[in-house]
Amino acid sequence: EDKVVQSPLSLVVHEGDTVTLNCSYEVTNFRSLLWYKQEKKAPTFLFMLTSSGIEKKSGRLSSILDKKELFSILNITATQTGDSAIYLCALPPGSNYKLTFGKGTLLTVNP
Amino acid sequence: KAGVTQTPRYLIKTRGQQVTLSCSPISGHRSVSWYQQTPGQGLQFLFEYFSETQRNKGNFPGRFSGRQFSNSRSEMNVSTLELGDSALYLCASTTGSLGYTFGSGTRLTVV
Numbered sequence: 001e002d003k004v005v006q007s008p009l010s011l012v013v014h015e016g017d018t019v020t021l022n023c024s025y026e027v028t029n030f031r032s033l034l035w036y037k038q039e040k041k042a043p044t045f046l047f048m049l050t051s052s053g054i055e056k057k058s059g060r061l062s063s064i065l066d067k068k069e070l071f072s073i074l075n076i077t078a079t080q081t082g083d084s085a086i087y088l089c090a091l092p093p094g095s096n097y098k099l100t101f102g103k104g105t106l107l108t109v110n111p
Numbered sequence: 112k113a114g115v116t117q118t119p120r121y122l123i124k125t126r127g128q129q130v131t132l133s134c135s136p137i138s139g140h141r142s143v144s145w146y147q148q149t150p151g152q153g154l155q156f157l158f159e160y161f162s163e164t165q166r167n168k169g170n171f172p173g174r175f176s177g178r179q180f181s182n183s184r185s186e187m188n189v190s191t192l193e194l195g196d197s198a199l200y201l202c203a204s205t206t207g208s209l210g211y212t213f214g215s216g217t218r219l220t221v222v
Contacts, residue, residue: 041199041215042115043154088154097167098144099203099211103153 002027002091006102014110017079021105023089024071033072035063036088038104043088046074079109113137115204115214123220129190132217136183136204140212143185145177148199148216157200160185192221 003026013019025033032050036043047056049065049072056063060079065072076083086104093099116135124130136143145157156169160179177187183204189196201216 041218042201042213044213045211093159097142097159097161098156098169099146099154100156101146101154 002094002100004089004091004100004102006087006089006105008105009103010106010108012108012110013079015080017109018075018077019079019107021074021076021087021089021107022071023073023102025089025091026070027091029094030067031092031094033065034090034092034099035072035074036090038086038088039084046087076107079107081109081111083107084109115202115212117200117202117214117217119217120215121218121220123222124192126192126194126221128192129188130192130219131186131188132200132202132219134185134187134202134204134214136185136202137212140204140206141183142205143179143183144203144205144211145185145187146201146203147171148201149197154201157187189219194221197221 005024007022032048034048035046037046047063052065052067060077063074086106088104089102091100118133142161144159146154148154158168158177159166163179174190179185197220199216199218201213203211203213205211
C-alpha cells in the first residue's frame with residue numbers, strides 16, 4: 001500500500017527564515033507527488049511533481065523530487081506570517097481512487 | 112465557478128447520536144471523495160463515489176456510510192457517534208484527472 005511520511009511534524013520559525021519540509025514515500029506505481037497548503041480548512045494545491053530533479057517554483061516556494069531516493073522537499077524562502085499553515089504531501093490515486101496523505105507539517109511563522 | 116460546498120460548517124453532537132454531512136461538488140465533477148482529518152492521524156480516506164457508485168472505502172467501521180446522488184452531491188453519515196469521531200471532515204471533487212478541489216470541511220465535535 002502507498003505510504004507518505006513527512007518531517008518534521010511541526011516547525012516554528014521567525015519571519016525571514018528559510019525552511020525545508022521533507023516528504024518521503026513508498027508507492028507501487030509512481031505517477032506523481034502532490035503538495036498542498038492548508039491554512040484554515042480547505043487544502044489548496046501547490047505543486048505536482050512528476051520528474052526527478054526538475055524544480056517547480058511559485059514565488060518564494062519551490063519543490064523538487066528525487067525519484068531514485070523516493071523523497072521530495074518543499075522550500076520556503078523569506079518566510080512570512082502568512083506562510084503559517086499545514087503543508088501536506090500526497091500521492092495521487094491509482095486504481096484505488098484515493099489520495100494518500102502524509103500527516104503534514106505544521107509550520108508556524110512568528111513575526 | 113462555485114467551489115466545493117460542505118454543510119454544515121460546524122456541528123456539536125452527543126455520543127450515540129447520528130450525523131449527516133453534505134458535500135456539493137464543483138459543477139461537472141462526478142467524483143467525490145471524503146477524508147477525516149485529526150491531529151494525530153492526518154487525512155484518512157473514508158470513501159470515493161463516482162456516478163452514484165462507491166468505488167472504494169477506507170478502513171473505517173460500518174458506522175460510517177455515504178452515498179452520492181444523480182446530481183453528484185454526496186452525503187456521509189456517521190451513526191452511534193463516539194468521542195473519537197470528533198474531527199474535520201473534508202470532501203474533494205474532481206473530474207477524474209489529478210485536479211482535486213477540497214471543500215472547507217465540516218468540524219464535528221462529539222461530546
